[in-house]
Amino acid sequence: MNYENAGDVLPEKLLQEVKKYAAGKLLYVPQDNHKKAWGEVSGHRQVLVRRNQLILNKFLHGTPICELSKEYFLSEETLKRIVYSKKDTNKLDYHPTTKSAKAYSEAGMLEEWVHTYVLFGRRNKGFSEGLRLMDRCYLGPHVMPLTLFSRSSGPESGMKWRVDREYFEQKVIRWTKRIQVGEDTPPLIVNYAQGKLELNCGNPLLEALNRVGVSEYPVIIWVTELADYEQCLEDYAMHV
Known part of the structure; x- marks a missing residue:
């Protein structure tokens, strides 16, 4: 009978509980008699x-x-098996682009793209950790x-988050050139949330888009409440 590493199969919390009783031991887990749904x-x-x-993604970014x-x-x-495996066909390449975000979304891993982008594209660990405090859609x-x-x-003045003018302008100029x-x-x-949209990430990019005259642009929206999720889909005629 082949065996698998428990770290590849069990959720983290359950794995820690198993380690308390059988760390280093080879276990056999019998199947249930009933057919799983x-x-x-x-x-x-x-x-x-x-x-x-x-x-x-984190490993490839250093x-x-x-x-880990x-x-x-x-x-x-x-x-090491996770990051070096050549057999896992589910792995996606990451790029800080809309095309990459779409590929992750189609694979059901948009959240993973967001965290990678925020951590390494925007270098905002605090924002990433904040997003992970609760389940979000x-x-x-x-x-x-x-x-x-x-x-x-x-x-x-009056901005929710105030930043240095020269620093902000430099970022806007860089985005403008790329656009x-x-x-x-x-x-x-x-x-x-509660019928309102708030831009969390991409303020200099939005300013650059407006200066160039772009009228529409790809957006990722996150929500925490089911009611907001349903209302967002209805308000903006979105399809999932």
């Missing part, structure tokens, strides 16, 4: 696929195996009119 196993497998994708081991409570041997990328959005940060040469730039990231 469809999705009972495959659903968890998808969770592992998504976890492994984010682990791979996060050491030892740090502490973060995910997995042995270094297990992590991610929609998109959907092309939406830019008139729906306004900046939440900038050098102007003008036709680069595939990343989507904006927006929160929808």
Whole structure:
């Protein structure tokens, strides 16, 4: 009988409980007598696929195996199998582009794209950690009119987050040049709650888009409440 590493199969919390009683031991887990319902196993497998994708993305962006081991409570041997495996056909290439975000969305891993982009494209670990504090639903990328959005940060007085004028202008100029040469730039990231949209990530990009005269642009929207999720789909005629 073949065996699998428990770190590849069990959820992190359950794995820690098993280790208390049988760390280092070879266990046999008998099957239930009743037939499992469809999705009972495959659903968890998808969770592992998504976890492994984010682990791979972090590794490829320079996060050491030892740090990943502490973060995910997995042995270094297990992590090496995840990041070096050539048999896993579920792995996706990551790029900070709308095209890449769409590919992740189609694979059911839009959240993993968002975290990778926020961590390594925007270098905003605090925002990523905040997003992971609770379950959220991610929609998109959907092309939406830019008139729906306004900046939440900038050098102007009254902004929710005030930043240095010269620093902000430099970022706007860089985005403007990339837009003008036709680069595939990343989507904006927006929160929808209680009927309101708030731009979380991409304020200099939004300013550049407005200056260039772009009227519509891809957007990723995240929500935390089921009612907001349903209302967002209805308000903006979105399809999932």
